[in-house]
Amino acid sequence: MSEAITRHYGSAGLASRVVEALRAFEGPDVPITPEGLAPFDHFHGCGLAGTKDVAKWLAPRPGERLLDIGSGIGGPARWFAAKYGVQVTGVDLTPEFCAAAETLNAMTGLADRVRILEGSALALPLPDGAYDAAYSQNVIMNIADKPLFCREAFRMLRPGGRLALSNLCAGPGGEPYFPVPWATTRDASFLESPESMRANLAAAGFEIVEFRDVTPELVDAQRRVRDRGENRKVPPIAVDIIMGERAPEMRLNSLRTIEDGRAIAIEALARRPEQ
Ligand SMILES: C[S@@+](CC[C@H](N)C(=O)[O-])C[C@H]1O[C@@H](n2cnc3c(N)ncnc32)[C@H](O)[C@@H]1O
Numbered sequence: 420m421s422e423a424i425t426r427h428y429g430s431a432g433l434a435s436r437v438v439e440a441l442r443a444f445e446g447p448d449v450p451i452t453p454e455g456l457a458p459f460d461h462f463h464g465c466g467l468a469g470t471k472d473v474a475k476w477l478a479p480r481p482g483e484r485l486l487d488i489g490s491g492i493g494g495p496a497r498w499f500a501a502k503y504g505v506q507v508t509g510v511d512l513t514p515e516f517c518a519a520a521e522t523l524n525a526m527t528g529l530a531d532r533v534r535i536l537e538g539s540a541l542a543l544p545l546p547d548g549a550y551d552a553a554y555s556q557n558v559i560m561n562i563a564d565k566p567l568f569c570r571e572a573f574r575m576l577r578p579g580g581r582l583a584l585s586n587l588c589a590g591p592g593g594e595p596y597f598p599v600p601w602a603t604t605r606d607a608s609f610l611e612s613p614e615s616m617r618a619n620l621a622a623a624g625f626e627i628v629e630f631r632d633v634t635p636e637l638v639d640a641q642r643r644v645r646d647r648g649e650n651r652k653v654p655p656i657a658v659d660i661i662m663g664e665r666a667p668e669m670r671l672n673s674l675r676t677i678e679d680g681r682a683i684a685i686e687a688l689a690r691r692p693e694q
Pocket of ligand 1: 424425428460461462463488489490491492493494495510511512513516538539540541555556557558561562600601
């Protein structure tokens with residue numbers, strides 16, 4: 420199963436494509452910063468706006484240790500490190516994404532504050548209780564064993580540690596229209612109901628602090644992207660750069676999937692109890 424996932428996501432030359440996109444829109448001498456790269460390297464439905472929602476909930480304090488589970492090409496991890504003065508560890512299954520993240524960490528001068536490990540969310544290669552906070556954006560859709568995902572996230576946090584999640588859950592309308600940005604076929608897509616997501620978090624030991632349906636916001640964001648059409652004056656977004664020529668079909672299928680009630684966007688904040 421993990422092969423279906425890494426095959427879906429991985430491709431060569433990702434870091435160069437991201438930097439080329441930034442330079443094409445901001446000029447050849449633009450500084451390479453996490454904020455400048457953000458339109459191109461936050462690879463989830465609402466882009467930087469979605470990462471800002473996570474930040475509002477986690478409210479990271481300088482010096483805290485954050486874990487990004489399924490860190491992609493590292494955009495959110497760099498953005499958190501630069502904006503909040505935190506140390507971030509990112510773990511991701513896709514080797515090409517880890518390599519791109521490391522290149523971009525070095526180019527933004529953040530290699531000492533953002534560490535990337537290739538590995539699975541289901542067997543995190545890290546010690547118990549090592550993090551003050553963790554987040555995972557649009558990753559759980561690729562994970563069949565959701566109870567184990569929740570137990571691993573719980574294990575990573577110190578008592579009182581926070582976990583912020585953005586996830587697409589199953590809607591009542593049937594399965595997604597494939598290919599979508601997170602899966603080429605059903606082999607790599609595992610959507611659960613919102614009720615099951617809550618139950619899995621609670622069973623792992625988490626207290627659920629917030630649990631919001633953000634489907635309308637996601638539909639608005641995806642319709643704005645659709646409506647810009649092939650206007651070359653508008654910068655591409657992360658999915659275009661990362662998924663290449665497959666992206667337009669995936670974007671439209673994702674929007675149809677959500678509009679037809681086949682997926683529900685959830686943002687959640689959970690906490691590991693103090694005791
Ligand atoms: C849609 S991308 C989101 C990337 C990143 N969270 C972001 O928002 O920019 C999903 C990511 O989940 C990763 N992933 C999927 N299954 C995983 C697993 N079992 N363990 C670790 N990473 C996984 C993929 O490699 C991919 O980078």
